[in-house]
Amino acid sequence: MAGEPVNVNEFEELAREALPKMNYDYFRGGAEDQHTLRENVAAFQRITFRPRVLVDVSSIDMSTSILGYKIPAPIVIAPTGMHELAHPQGEVATARAAAASNTIMVLSFSSSRTIEEVASSSQAVRFYQLYVSKRRDIAAALVQRAERNGFKAIVLTADTQRLGRRELDIKNKMAVPPLRNLEGLISTDVDSAGGSGIEAFVAQFKDSSLNWKDIEWLRSVTNLPILIKGVLTAEDARKAVEVGVEGVIVSNHGARQLDYSPATITVLEEVVQAVKGKVPVIFDGGIRRGTDVFKALALGAKAVMVGRPVIYGLATRGEAGVVRVMQMLKDELELTMALAGCPTLKDITRRHVTTESDRLRSSL
Numbered sequence: 208m209a210g211e212p213v214n215v216n217e218f219e220e221l222a223r224e225a226l227p228k229m230n231y232d233y234f235r236g237g238a239e240d241q242h243t244l245r246e247n248v249a250a251f252q253r254i255t256f257r258p259r260v261l262v263d264v265s266s267i268d269m270s271t272s273i274l275g276y277k278i279p280a281p282i283v284i285a286p287t288g289m290h291e292l293a294h295p296q297g298e299v300a301t302a303r304a305a306a307a308s309n310t311i312m313v314l315s316f317s318s319s320r321t322i323e324e325v326a327s328s329s330q331a332v333r334f335y336q337l338y339v340s341k342r343r344d345i346a347a348a349l350v351q352r353a354e355r356n357g358f359k360a361i362v363l364t365a366d367t368q369r370l371g372r373r374e375l376d377i378k379n380k381m382a383v384p385p386l387r388n389l390e391g392l393i394s395t396d397v398d399s400a401g402g403s404g405i406e407a408f409v410a411q412f413k414d415s416s417l418n419w420k421d422i423e424w425l426r427s428v429t430n431l432p433i434l435i436k437g438v439l440t441a442e443d444a445r446k447a448v449e450v451g452v453e454g455v456i457v458s459n460h461g462a463r464q465l466d467y468s469p470a471t472i473t474v475l476e477e478v479v480q481a482v483k484g485k486v487p488v489i490f491d492g493g494i495r496r497g498t499d500v501f502k503a504l505a506l507g508a509k510a511v512m513v514g515r516p517v518i519y520g521l522a523t524r525g526e527a528g529v530v531r532v533m534q535m536l537k538d539e540l541e542l543t544m545a546l547a548g549c550p551t552l553k554d555i556t557r558r559h560v561t562t563e564s565d566r567l568r569s570s571l
């Protein structure tokens with residue numbers, strides 16, 4: 208690609224050029240037919256704006272807060288695994304970029320670098336994403352390490368009872384690289400039977416009996432607020448509120464788990480309505496533009512998280528690349544707000560977008 212990247216999608220192209228195929232495939236790929244992977248992005252393209260004109264937008268305020276932590280824009284770093292496959296500094300670089308961007312980073316359970324390394328290299332507000340192992344003492348130990356090291360919330364990923372079937376990883380015989388948090392706790396040296404080592408590893412360690420009752424167990428091992436990640440229905444949103452978690456994250460795991468799950472942006476409103484404002488609803492999946500962020504906010508998200516674009520920035524330019532990606536999305540959101548006539552996040556309403564279902568309803 209010639210010249211400087213001017214948008215987040217161009218970072219993806221650069222990352223593809225920079226990375227070994229196996230690593231790029233792991234980051235980029237989705238489950239099975241990758242239908243949901245395409246839809247996560249395509250569904251945004253079917254939402255249009257109802258911009259308002261002649262509003263004073265000489266000053267735009269994008270600031271918000273999540274669980275009381277103030278951030279200058281509602282764009283947060285999603286938990287994604289194995290950052291050393293993108294850059295030798297791994298999550299240390301990502302965490303530094305989060306601090307430089309004054310945003311929140313959710314550190315993945317499957318990080319290359321340790322909780323302690325990430326904590327000591329960055330002042331960013333950090334949340335810890337948890338997968339619960341069959342041996343509960345291991346999960347509890349990880350949560351307590353995160354808490355001791357100043358992480359501010361636990362993000363419990365609920366959509367990964369087993370790993371989705373990612374055929375690129377199977378073809379590449381993708382092996383699990385070192386996950387240093389797990390050293391001395393769980394072996395990642397698994398027999399992949401000639402397929403995806405990641406899938407085999409998850410099958411071996413993950414407790415697939417995990418269920419709503421276990422939130423109580425999680426409460427018993429930590430004082431941190433708990434967010435549930437992977438909610439796609441009103442039913443589960445109500446359950447999450449019922450069991451008393453502090454936040455709900457609408458996510459289909461970047462289309463890496465159940466293929467033919469809905470594009471997340473198409474179910475956000477359903478979840479928001481079910482939650483009834485009792486806890487914040489955070490959104491992820493397919494955010495590639497500031498316009499996407501605006502659309503998610505218009506449909507009721509408090510903030511969005513970004514997965515792959517952060518990795519592409521990291522792969523291309525390390526810390527500086529992640530800072531640039533976050534800045535691009537933020538700048539695009541600011542411009543979108545100005546052009547749509549919304550000087551603050553509160554001004555963004557449901558009336559500022561037209562969705563596919565709006566169009567269907569009005570054609571009846």
Ligand SMILES: Cc1cc2nc3c(=O)[nH]c(=O)nc-3n(C[C@H](O)[C@H](O)[C@H](O)COP(=O)(O)O)c2cc1C
Nearest residue numbers: 234285286287288315364460461492493513514515
């Ligand atoms: C390479 C990669 C690794 C991921 N690893 C994790 C993980 O360890 N834990 C988790 O909860 N979600 C994980 N996710 C899902 C992200 O948190 C997020 O839901 C998703 O990336 C959002 O979609 P986007 O990539 O289109 O922004 C991963 C996603 C990708 C692309």
Ligand SMILES: CCCCC(=O)C(=O)O
Nearest residue numbers: 288317405408409460463
């Ligand atoms: C133990 C690896 C799981 C990482 C993950 O969640 C993903 O690749 O989507």
